[in-house]
Each structure stands twice: as structure tokens, then as C-alpha cells.
Amino acid sequence: MRFGLIASSGGAVFKAVKQxxxxxxxxxxxxxxxxxxQCPIYDYCISNDIExxxxxxxxxARFSQRAFELFSHQGDVAVVCLFFSRLVTESLFSNILTVxxxxxxxxxxxxxxxIEQAISDDYPQLGVTLHVVDESIDGGQILAQLATAxxxxxxxxxxxxxxxxxxxxxxxxxVLIDKLEGLEISVGKEKLAQLLLLxxxxxxxxxxxxxxxxYYEQVLRIQSVENLEII
Numbered sequence: 001m002r003f004g005l006i007a008s009s010g011g012a013v014f015k016a017v018k019q020x021x022x023x024x025x026x027x028x029x030x031x032x033x034x035x036x037x038q039c040p041i042y043d044y045c046i047s048n049d050i051e052x053x054x055x056x057x058x059x060x061a062r063f064s065q066r067a068f069e070l071f072s073h074q075g076d077v078a079v080v081c082l083f084f085s086r087l088v089t090e091s092l093f094s095n096i097l098t099v100x101x102x103x104x105x106x107x108x109x110x111x112x113x114x115i116e117q118a119i120s121d122d123y124p125q126l127g128v129t130l131h132v133v134d135e136s137i138d139g140g141q142i143l144a145q146l147a148t149a150x151x152x153x154x155x156x157x158x159x160x161x162x163x164x165x166x167x168x169x170x171x172x173x174x175v176l177i178d179k180l181e182g183l184e185i186s187v188g189k190e191k192l193a194q195l196l197l198l199x200x201x202x203x204x205x206x207x208x209x210x211x212x213x214x215y216y217e218q219v220l221r222i223q224s225v226e227n228l229e230i231i
Contacts, residue, residue: 001180002030004071004080004096006088011041013083013101013169016222018050020174024214027181032074034067036086064089071096078185078192081173082133085112090135097189097196098133100140101172103165105129105147110138115161119150126150126161128168130176132193141193144172144200144209148230160228167230171219175200175209207231 005014014031021029033052035042045052053070057063068091071077082088082100092098104114105127118126127147132140146168154161179199185192200209207216208231219231 001027001078001177001185002032002074002076003177004074004077005031005033005041005083006035006067006080007033007041007083008036008039008085009041009083010039011044011083012166013173014041015044016166016170017173017177020170020215020218021177024212024218029177032071032077034070036063036084041083060087061089061091064092068092068095076185078180079176081176087137088133093133093135095189097192099143099176100131100133100138101169102129102131102138103127103162103169105145106131106138106142115165116158119155119158119161124150126154126164126168128165128172130172141197143196144175146172146208146231163226164228164230167219167223167226167228170222171207171211171231172209174215174219175211178211178215 031050033041033045033050035052035054042052042054055063055066057066071080077096080096080098082098088098102114104118105125106129109117125147127145129142130144131142134140148164150161154164179196183192183195204210223230
């Protein structure tokens, strides 16, 4: 299965997910990554023979149109995942199912610096929301959410909260991929979103979303390395 990514950062979540899939998945997953600047995730892709494209385009609409054209040329991109500091526009998300991993329990704390806002407001929970991207700002259909308590340590050291958010995003991206593996991806954007939502709404177990054991064990390993307990 082929996934698209649009990123403008270091790519820590993608690197962790890619490593887990390479080690644990029986299926072959391919990624096509688009960036808008020279950033660590682009260098990682080039060094590891992952298809990547750099689009230097300050206008969001033109960037989104070019990204859509590149993903379309791949032919079989199932979903585009955003790890991006800019907005994408309708030419992308109206044609390909595009999802975002937002670091809050939406609808709370939309936009940038969500973690810092939650800590400043003494909000009790640190969350990540996987949602469909639409014309609104972080207002698209929610597919899944994870939450953990904001600890005193996170309040004193916000970097710890960002690390916890990273683990949550790794978990949700793995759940997304795991659920997509059983779906027919050529059904169109709207139908695929509906099928995904049905999958996420199936009876759940602990952990919050059913995830194959091999993936789950790797997430627990990451938690242990980071000295956190989140999932």
C-alpha cells in the first residue's frame, strides 16, 4: 500500500512508524513524501531511498495543486498524512483523503501551539486527534483520539509533553495504517473516509484502538525508552 506524506519538520513520527512497519509488517508499505523546504525528513528520505519531492512554493493553493498532481502520478496513493506547518487547500483534500494528526483533543485548542495552550490553561489532558482535513482549521471529521493526563513534569518541562504527543501520534498512525490494510482503497475519497470511520467505531479493547500485537509492542518499547506511560 502506498501512502502520501506532506511534511515540513524532522519527521520523528514517520521515522518511527516506518521502522516499525519494516520490522513487523507482513505487507509492503511505500511512502511518497512531499516537503516545502529542505528539512530533516527530506534528508532522511533521500538517505533511505524513500521517494521524496521538494516543492518550493509559498502560495498554499499552488503548493496544494502541485502536491495533488504529484500524488496523482503515483496512481495508488491511499491517504495523504499531514505533518505540516501550513494549510493545504481544496485541490488536494477534495480529491485525495487527507488526514492530520493534531496535538490536542479537538475541538479544544485548534491551530498552532496547542500543547502550550493546554498547559497554560491547566487543561487536564494531553491529546492527539486524527481527523479528516477539510476547508476548516482543524475542524474536519474526527476519526480517532488519544488522551493521557498532563502531569506536573509536563507542566514543568513542556518538552516532555511534546515527547508524549509524539508517542500518541506514532500509535494513531499505526492504527490508521493497520485499519487501511483491510480496506479497498479505490472506492473514492468520501467512501474511504466512511469505511475508516466504521473501522474506528468497531468495538474497542484496551489499548483504546485495536492494533496488531507486534505494532503495539513496539509502541510500548518507545514509551519505555522515553520513560513514559501513555498508551
